[in-house]
Amino acid sequence: MTEIVATNQTILVVGGGISGMTAALEAAECGKQVVLVEKEASLGGRVSQLYRYFPKLCHPTCGLEINLRRLKSNPRIRVVTLAEVTGLTGKAGDYTATVRVSPRYVNENCTACGACGDAVSSEVANTFNYSLNKSKAAYLPHAMAFPQRYVLDPSIIGTAEAEKAKAACKYDAVDLGMQEETLSLKVGAVVWATGWKPYDANRIQPYGYDRFANVITSVEFERLADPHGPTGGKLLRPSDGKEAKNVAFIQCAGSRDENHLRHCSRICCMASLKQTNYVREKGGENARSTVYYIDIRAIDRFEDFYQKVLADPQVKFVKSKVAKIVEDAKTGDVVLHGVDTEGYHRYANAHDLCVLAVGMEPSVKGMDIPAEIIADSSGFLEINSATAGVFGAGCATNALDVNRAVQGATAAALRAIQVVNRVARAEG
Amino acid sequence: MSDLNAQAVAKYRTNFLKEVEERVEEGEWVKMCMQCGVCSGSCPLGPYWAHPPQEIFMMIRAGRRDEVLTSDSMWMCTSCYNCIVRCPRKLPITHIMHGLANYAHRLGLAPKNQPTRVFATLFWNNLIRTGRVNELKLSLALYFKDGFKQGIQNALNMQKTGLGLMKAKRLNPFELFSGHGCKDKKGIAAMLKKAREIEASRKHFAN
Numbered sequence: 051m052t053e054i055v056a057t058n059q060t061i062l063v064v065g066g067g068i069s070g071m072t073a074a075l076e077a078a079e080c081g082k083q084v085v086l087v088e089k090e091a092s093l094g095g096r097v098s099q100l101y102r103y104f105p106k107l108c109h110p111t112c113g114l115e116i117n118l119r120r121l122k123s124n125p126r127i128r129v130v131t132l133a134e135v136t137g138l139t140g141k142a143g144d145y146t147a148t149v150r151v152s153p154r155y156v157n158e159n160c161t162a163c164g165a166c167g168d169a170v171s172s173e174v175a176n177t178f179n180y181s182l183n184k185s186k187a188a189y190l191p192h193a194m195a196f197p198q199r200y201v202l203d204p205s206i207i208g209t210a211e212a213e214k215a216k217a218a219c220k221y222d223a224v225d226l227g228m229q230e231e232t233l234s235l236k237v238g239a240v241v242w243a244t245g246w247k248p249y250d251a252n253r254i255q256p257y258g259y260d261r262f263a264n265v266i267t268s269v270e271f272e273r274l275a276d277p278h279g280p281t282g283g284k285l286l287r288p289s290d291g292k293e294a295k296n297v298a299f300i301q302c303a304g305s306r307d308e309n310h311l312r313h314c315s316r317i318c319c320m321a322s323l324k325q326t327n328y329v330r331e332k333g334g335e336n337a338r339s340t341v342y343y344i345d346i347r348a349i350d351r352f353e354d355f356y357q358k359v360l361a362d363p364q365v366k367f368v369k370s371k372v373a374k375i376v377e378d379a380k381t382g383d384v385v386l387h388g389v390d391t392e393g394y395h396r397y398a399n400a401h402d403l404c405v406l407a408v409g410m411e412p413s414v415k416g417m418d419i420p421a422e423i424i425a426d427s428s429g430f431l432e433i434n435s436a437t438a439g440v441f442g443a444g445c446a447t448n449a450l451d452v453n454r455a456v457q458g459a460t461a462a463a464l465r466a467i468q469v470v471n472r473v474a475r476a477e478g
Numbered sequence: 479m480s481d482l483n484a485q486a487v488a489k490y491r492t493n494f495l496k497e498v499e500e501r502v503e504e505g506e507w508v509k510m511c512m513q514c515g516v517c518s519g520s521c522p523l524g525p526y527w528a529h530p531p532q533e534i535f536m537m538i539r540a541g542r543r544d545e546v547l548t549s550d551s552m553w554m555c556t557s558c559y560n561c562i563v564r565c566p567r568k569l570p571i572t573h574i575m576h577g578l579a580n581y582a583h584r585l586g587l588a589p590k591n592q593p594t595r596v597f598a599t600l601f602w603n604n605l606i607r608t609g610r611v612n613e614l615k616l617s618l619a620l621y622f623k624d625g626f627k628q629g630i631q632n633a634l635n636m637q638k639t640g641l642g643l644m645k646a647k648r649l650n651p652f653e654l655f656s657g658h659g660c661k662d663k664k665g666i667a668a669m670l671k672k673a674r675e676i677e678a679s680r681k682h683f684a685n
């Protein structure tokens with residue numbers, strides 16, 4: 051049984067991505083007790099799945115490492131992974147949260163030696179790589195996973211595979227008897243930082259993501275570029291493993307569209323501009339990128355970054371939302387059709403690979419969120435100041451880049467601290 | 479210049495967008511277009527018309543009144559609705575196309591021999607006479623639209639089809655003489671008159 055001490059002076063942070071980690075750390079470093087609940091097996095969220103950040107093009111592993119160090123050295127944060135908040139009742143200063151914890155089948159004894167992974171042979175989709183490849187059914191979520199502890203996929207529980215994993219472990223860390231648990235936590239304030247998910251590209255029918263192997267999403271492209279990803283950091287296209295040297299980027303794939311997401315996802319223009327750098331970095335001087343856009347929204351100081359890419363002779367810009375994609379069955383190339391707004395010229399351009407800059411959909415959408423959290427027409431959280439004891443942070447509240455998500459998370463932590471401080475004063 | 483056209487020019491002067499917003503079916507949507515180009519790229523007729531929808535909308539905003547209203551582009555729309563279902567701003571593009579065509583026709587600016595326009599006019603005049611479309615008269619009118627000689631030629635070319643239709647009882651030759659109408663011809667006429675009045679007042683045709 052998971053033992054967690056929580057009182058109405060405790061702050062519950064829901065979601066362990068960059069926003070949730072930040073909120074938890076800020077609150078804990080101010081002396082508050084924090085419970086951080088994450089639904090995946092490891093912290094880090096979508097940021098840990100990026101190859102590089104814009105605008106500095108550094109690797110997220112570095113920022114993540116700093117945060118993990120802060121976290122490990124802070125006894126006031128209790129991290130619960132594979133856990134989801136399923137209910138929240140009460141009022142500011144006095145909430146009861148119901149948390150469902152799924153079994154990991156591996157306990158604290160795990161040293162991440164990897165013997166269980168070596169022992170099993172069944173494979174499961176590697177969701178950290180957006181299912182572009184497979185991993186063993188006993189796996190470490192990713193190299194920087196926190197906690198550094200293996201996970202057994204539930205699909206092998208009850209089979210000989212699970213027994214193999216158990217037998218291989220020298221530390222008695224594999225516990226096949228683990229059960230799902232439901233915890234009930236008393237907390238004073240909540241930071242809701244459940245982040246975002248990439249918009250389901252299958253729904254953009256004319257782009258054929260579901261039909262054409264060489265149409266991929268921007269988040270998948272991050273994994274291709276990452277040395278820890280499925281292709282070892284090479285931009286190999288899915289249909290035939292050929293290196294992609296002529297890459298198309300389609301902006302607003304699902305964003306700014308009444309048929310899909312009504313909002314501008316704000317980060318995708320910068321993400322594609324950044325990804326044109328990957329194309330050059332990996333493919334050298336012969337590699338070309340073409341960005342199809344409605345308008346480029348490189349907000350505030352990112353304009354400089356845009357100007358730099360604009361000046362790059364290897365990158366071409368076409369002002370047009372692509373109308374449809376067809377596949378050249380012989381070569382596997384994708385042909386983009388549309389009309390160019392600057393002159394109304396009709397085009398049909400062939401590319402090796404097409405990357406859809408998919409929009410940000412808030413993860414709260416479709417989730418059973420407590421009544422006092424209000425969502426706007428896109429599903430992002432809005433704080434109800436009348437009952438505020440629950441605060442949104444990061445991409446649960448808006449489409450944000452990492453920098454702005456972290457700022458928002460700090461603000462949410464401050465608000466939560468005020469609530470538990472009020473409780474502390476009242477209790478004397 | 480037709481009276482209606484002269485009156486429109488006097489009223490709206492250079493503000494063509496306003497004219498479209500007030501007088502064209504669904505015209506108030508034109509300003510919502512963000513020029514993304516999806517409609518133009520999705521239109522199956524796109525390669526064949528001078529100005530695809532996206533360009534027409536920009537031309538309206540740019541005040542290129544004559545070019546838009548005398549264009550045959552809107553008349554090429556086949557109402558496939560590809561553009562409507564894909565437009566990220568949900569513009570009722572197809573309806574705007576028909577609205578523009580209709581408005582240009584009213585003002586007497588639409589291209590005279592544009593086939594869609596000729597057929598639509600024949601169809602409408604045929605329909606309002608009895609409240610029913612007389613298919614035989616409609617087809618004959620279409621055959622003879624380019625003169626008597628061409629008409630005979632067209633009729634001869636279609637002879638086999640015509641006889642086949644007659645055999646299958648899909649075509650009654652006696653319709654040529656009287657033709658059957660709907661029960662309440664007067665009612666239809668009154669309804670159309672009222673509709674015209676409403677349209678004229680709503681679209682400021684009267685003043």
Ligand code: SF4
Nearest residue numbers: 511512514515517565
């Ligand atoms: S699809 Fe809609 S928004 Fe895009 S150019 Fe056409 S009318 Fe304008």
Ligand code: SF4
Nearest residue numbers: 521555556558559561
């Ligand atoms: S409805 Fe008309 S304008 Fe729209 S795509 Fe079809 S033919 Fe083109």
